[in-house]
Amino acid sequence: MNCQEFLARLDAHDALDLPTDLEGHAQDCPACRARLAAARRMGEGLAVLRGAVRVPDLALRIRQAAARNPASAGSSVSWGEWLMDWWMWLAPTTPFKSTVFYGASAAIIFALCWTIVARVPPNRQEMAPPAMAWTLAMERGSWPEGVAVLPGTDRASVALGQRLAFPAGAQGRLVWPGRAVVSQLDGRVVPLADGVRLEAGTARLDVEPKPAGAPPFQVETPFARITVVGTSFRLLVTASRLDVEVMAGRVRVQAGVHDRTLGPGESVAVDARGEIAGPAVAAPSEVNSQSDRPEVPQD
């Protein structure tokens, strides 16, 4: 008998008394002798412990507790008990359950980590939104309502999507540094992430050529959308039409199915039906020139 056979016979023996044929190998092998001694102590100890218990009579105490319990026999199980049952069913109490439990846990953790890693862009800086800070400075008249002037300056920071309603006769400069300057007279304008929405009034726009990779500057109006590459132009939005007048560069005007590109000195008018009239050569005009300021109906 070798040590492996000895161990197999030692542990596989179901009864507490040990097989007698193990003695021979144990006499020659100190390690197996120690194992046999431990197995003997185990058998003796278990035999003593088996009898070293006195069972108290708990029947009456348990009956009284059941009688005190408001839940009657067979009543519904509480959520806590239900959860405990599930945990006991799932708990890694056997080698097989442990394998399943820890395997499933590892798979879930891996999947979560993978999801998080896959969502993070390789270079956060590439994905960072462009620095944008529209500011407003008034040239004439009072400030639009809701605008907070920066302390110690004559400018106000304007949030994206914040509607600026200019009082009649007021004129201001909406500046996106390095990108565009919108000189607004009367009416309402809303700064956006890629341009402005001109809802009413007159505006002159000076737009720098767009940086590589940046989206084109856009002007939304009730009647048409104007896409800018790099130019200077003037817009007048009234209740019934839009006038576009280009001073420099090129401007594309889209109104419904109509599409027109204007060059320097050209102008068009877009009506409420989306019809584009023009082009025509525009007369020189400036927003901040009070004399040629067109009349702007406030809706």
Next chain:
Amino acid sequence: MKFTPETPDQTLLQEILKGDLDAFEHLVRRHQGVVYRFLYHFLGNAADAEDLTQETFLTLHRKLSQHNPALSFRAWLMTIARHLAISHSRKNVPTPLDPAMLAAAIRDVCPAPERELLLKEASEQVRAALARVAEVHREILVMRYLLDLPLHEVAELLNIPEGTAKSRLFKARAELRERLEAGERGAGAVAPAMAGGS
């Protein structure tokens, strides 16, 4: 209704469902021994064993409508006790054995007085080692050797095939023996201390 030791468990269960507390008390008296002894040996603590025996039967009382009559009632009862014991045993510390009870048990095993000290020491060592054995191994060791149940009944109470019970018992014996060996090798001072502690 008068209940006798021959009244089947299923009859008692039906009466309990109707609200008969006499039937419940009768059922508790019939099965409290196996439940208490299992919990006592598994937890190593008499007070906890009493509390969990009560909790086992109260849980059974609440969940009685869920019991499938086709399955063994005893296996279901022991499943409740095992679950409570496992959830409790992580915060449990075995307490010393009652010396009088231990002495009586030793006399039952071996009446020779010269062996008394050795057996006392062995039982304390086994008890300490058993508390450190994995729960899945401890429960099968307790059922097979301390409750003295035959292997087929242990398999039934654990809801596992007999072959699985046999191989699990093999590993459990090996683990307990190795822990005893490790204790003997590394704790010459521990054994007397434990023996003296009782």
